Amino acid sequence: MTRALPLYQVDAFTAERFRGNPAAVMPLTEALPDALMQAIAAENNLSETAFLQRRPGASVEYDIRWFTPALEVQLCGHATLASAAVVFEKLEPQATRVTFHSLSGPLYVEKTTLPTGAQGYALDFPRDVPETVEDAALLAQVSDAFGGLEVLDLLCSPTAAYRLVALVKDAATVATAKPDLMKIAAINHRSVSLTAAVDTDEVSLTAAGNGDHTDVDFVSRMFAPKAGIPEDPVTGSLHCILTPYWAARLGKTKLYARQLSARRGDLWVEDTGTRTILAGQTVFVLEGAMLV
Known part of the structure; x- marks a missing residue:
């Protein structure tokens, strides 16, 4: 019926x-x-x-x-x-x-x-403080998935090990990055917290707000082709990782963030020390x- x-x-x-x-x-x-x-x-x-x-x-x-x-x-x-x-x-x-x-x-x-x-x-x-991934081969794989993009640091979520975040030099690099979705879908890594290799469902880019985005503290983009999401327009859960990361890096607990997909989106975020406010x-x- x-x-x-x-x-x-x-x-x-x-x-x-x-x-x-x-x-x-x-x-x-x-x-x-x-x-x-x-x-x-x-x-x-x-x-x-x-x-x-x-x-x-x-x-x-x-x-x-x-x-x-x-x-x-x-x-x-x-x-x-x-x-x-x-x-x-x-x-x-x-x-x-x-x-x-x-x-x-x-x-x-x-x-x-x-x-x-x-x-x-x-x-x-939840608050999800990321770990640095010390894996040169994986960093090279992520870089190659974005056409040789320079990756300054590679982070992963300790609670959602399928989630990788690449730090790049500036907001313009995030905005203009051209992902190869097939290469992103092929990435897997060994989490710092885990003993087994993990298929990576998401790869994100982030940078401090600068250039055309000096009004925000940090920017990001997120790609999850294996989850059926070529690029997510605005990802709240990603900011559970990015908020404590940028709060520590910038020395402030309340921040203004922007996701630089074609649709764009703005978030006011706060790291309370135990939770993330979005x-x-x-x-x-x-x-x-x-x-x-």
Whole structure:
């Protein structure tokens, strides 16, 4: 029997429609089979589709799962921001704080006023301090995947070992980098924390804000072809790594970040020492139903 499930599409980490990172959000009244959620995410063909299910009780709590067109992920920032917008603006407008229960533990989002004075949402996420990867062959492999790009340092997440971050010399290098997605998909490495080789699902670039981006503290781009995401427009979870890294490097705990994809996106981030705060705006672009 065909059912109509509510569907929202929200641009996250932007105040402009058709900028930032689009996410699909589907509030559910009952759980769906994993295979169906994966098929829906593939049909949406966005970097992430979030599925929400309200937990009973007076407090505003939801179970959340995220799927790319190819697989389920453990943590996603922009789709959580988009989900919070759906909760606050469509489902429970009286709420000021929501808890999402996820594969990465409880995630908290609350309404906030951004440094610009605009209204937005602040995500309370895990803190993921990266490790330096001492592997000349791997560094050369990453460099080659970007046409011989000079990599100053290579970092990886100790908790998400599939995630590599390459430090490059400036923001212009990040903005103009030309990735070979087949070479990125072929990269694997041995994490400092692990004893086994790990297939790398994501490779990111980062640099300090300078040149055309002196208004921000740091910039980035992220590529995940094996996850079905050639380039992610704005990656909240990546900033769980970048925020403590740049906070230590720049000697400040509150920073302003920009992801330099074609769509662009801005994030206000904070390293609390135990958690990462990611704040931004959202714009609704679609509201309807999917027949399943």
